[in-house]
Amino acid sequence: MPTTSSPPTCSPPAIPHPTTAPVPPGRGIHRRSAWPPAPTGHRPTPPPARSSSDEPDRPHRRPHRGARHRQPRGPARPRSRPGVRRRRAGHRPPPGAPHAMSAPTSPATAAAQKLSQHPRFLRVWASQSAGAVADQILPVAFALYAVQRGAGAGTIAVILAGRAIALVVCLLAGGILADRVSRPRILFTADLMRTAIVLGTLLALDDLPLAALGIVTALSGVAESLSRPAMRSLIPALLPAGLLERGNALMSAVQRSATLLGALAGAAIVTAIGIHAALGLAALLFATGALAVLGVRDVAAGDRPRTSVLADAAAGIATVRRRPWVAAVMAAVAVQLFAGTAPSLTLLPLIAADRLGGELAYGLVLAAAAAGALPAIALAGRWRPRRPGTVSMLALTTYAALPASLAFALPLPVTALCFALGGFVVEIYFISWLSALQREIPAEVLGKTLALDQLSAFALLPVGYALTGPAVAAFGIQPTLVAAAALTAAASAVTLLVPGVSTFSDPARAHAAGAPAGGADRSG
Template identity: 30%
Template sequence: MPNRTKGHTRPLAWAGREYLIQTGATVVGGLGNAGAPIATAFALLRMGGGAAAIGYVTGARLAATVLFLLIGGAVADRLPRHRVMVAANVGNALSQAALAALVLTGSAKLWQVVLLASANGIGQAFYAPAAEGMIMESVDQEQAPRAFALFRTALNSSQIGGAALGGALVAAVGPGWVLALDATTLAAAGTLRVFLRAPTPTGQQAEREAGSGMLADLREGWREFTSRRWLWAVVVQYGVVNACLIAAESVLGPIVADQRLGGPRPWGLVNAAMGAGLVAGGLLMVRWQPRRLLLAGTAGVLLFALPAATLAAGAPLTVLGGAMFASGIGGTVYGVCWMIALQQEIPAASFSRVAAYDWCGSVALAPVGTMAAAPLAGGLGLNGALWACAGGMTLLSLLVLAVPEVRQLARVTAAPPPSGLRSETPAPTAVRSEAAA
């Protein structure tokens, strides 16, 4: 029950200690993380690299994430999740600090950047499943819509400042200092997470810790993942969309910015516009409660194609900023709807493993996208490659709606049935009300 003092409800009375610490740590880490991709891209450009070099580095980080995600998910369901997150934050802080030192001293070589990007990807593979599980456990289902929307709003607010600050600092003092800032914020986030407390393990978790091995855990997580058609259909769809999105915005976008838009500062500003859209989407999702969760989420994903199409069309910076803003709104709508769907349908004891399969499928094709971006631009031209990315995102977002469970999966307000009784069948239509790195 909410705490009341003199007839007034305490602000965020529903938000527990773990939720507040995790949200605060995510905001701190997000400030540096938003500027790091901009810094890395322009560091490579200043080293004499081009689209291929950016693609190799981005692809190496994503490939390492894919390779270790399933192990990260199994570990996060076995060990206290906050400890897994702290270890990942420390590892990523060290890899970013090493990269910053190499860039600042002018001694960075491409193979070194690729190696450190891979180390960063491994840290992400352990952090992501643990972080999603921790947020899920920190709030009850009744407060989940508000909690997830506010969490993403807080995170995305830090992305605005981080992207704008990152672009400005790259232009003013160079990319090395932005990478050093990222290392510092990661270390600070890890320090905050030291104060998180692990929840009491469920019966399933305790039984698993006592007996089964990691392979058995992964098989159980795979059964949970494949038994829900809506789940794997969206993950497959998002895997292709994400490959196109990263190719357009992490590889081709910086090239366009360097050639046409004026360099890192304007690129940082349009990324900040996307962050503003993410925040606006969070504020929208605090109040908007779509009943068909995945239908609303897919509508959000359709907006992802706008920045690539705008870049391809050679639109002015203000129009590109508007497209990034709309894409940000779509990102939060999708993210909040997806988190609610997972929370109401996936058993808590296997959540991190299912999240690992989700993450793995979602980013599996991203290294292919980043590494194919340069050859695609060489064959189709920069604009042609961007149009191809926009078309791929739009097509896959429409195709996934052919799956009935995706169109029909509905929010529930009553307590969900026991996990063993859940199925792909949508919740009854006579239901309800509404609402996430």
């Protein structure tokens, strides 16, 4: 039965390559053979198209990939395949042009994968960098100044506790404010407040008693309680979801680097020049941070609903209560700061002066903690463990190395190494935890939830400062630090018994997805 050619409008004729022999029906192109070019001025006649009855079960095979765009050498050229634009002789695409067969890349998609394409985030990052250095200079300078004037553990605890008390009292208010007011404006105001506080302290320092420095740290803590929730809730508004871990890691990296620099600078300046120079540098850095964030626009500032302050606080508390895994981690971190941080920071200046080498040793140990955080930031910014909660909470058990290293007469390098380990595990936990909250918590209550997270973390810290002195007087330094290390390790391990902690997500959602949820649904 003769075959009938299909109309050209329905099935375009297949044009064989000039160097390829005609293809028998039902056969693809497998090898090349000589085919003389057509005479000048004559267009080659295409072979008739195959009918569907020739070979209904075999799909049409495309020509060899290497021969797709090759042209004959004679003056006559066959017609191009439909839909393929023929390249002129000697014409090359401009540099950087996409390949003809490659899919176009959206500029917005490419930019979204680079932090350098988000200038508002970079300005906030620069502002927080300057403030982080100044934040670390203040406690180091005040603690060393108190030791120089003969203060004991009780006085140092009062000075350091002022900041913690202010954070406990004001963090929730800062979180509520972050969900109601432009967050860059909050950051600017907080840095401006701290600039004025430090300048006032610098002018009146010679007339202030040591206990009054606790008031200074408390006032600085009030400004910090405003900036912390605003900064952390602002990051999701400045970056796409795919860059949250990287943005949080970069923010933590610069803060830890600034902590390292601030601890060393504070100890060196107080030892070599005096506390007045250290306070002057801190005031200058706070002012620089305020100027860096000036003019940054919060795109979500006008879209947030207006509710009462009590309703905002209740919404944040209800958000945490609906997620037991969030409450469990908050409680564990509170115990860790109570048992691990408060005794270690209170007794470190005294132990450094007694057996580690003096004031510079104090700054070196604090700098080691910040230096240990840097490789953790690089790791946590790219590592995506299947169970981030398990990794984070098991890592936090080794935070007990801080009080344990001070409980025994370890040399300075070993003590610094233990503090570096503490900084490492804290960042492994913190970046995973913060990214999980930013994904799992609805945007309208994120600022309040982050404020509650900070509030719960610092809730027991003033109590730890207050109890360290009496505990040392009653039991001695070594028993107090050993008990603190044991409590620190146990607090993290126990949280893994709570459902959802192992994945840092709601267990029902993670089970439905078949893997730990990344937070695709952020319903309240």
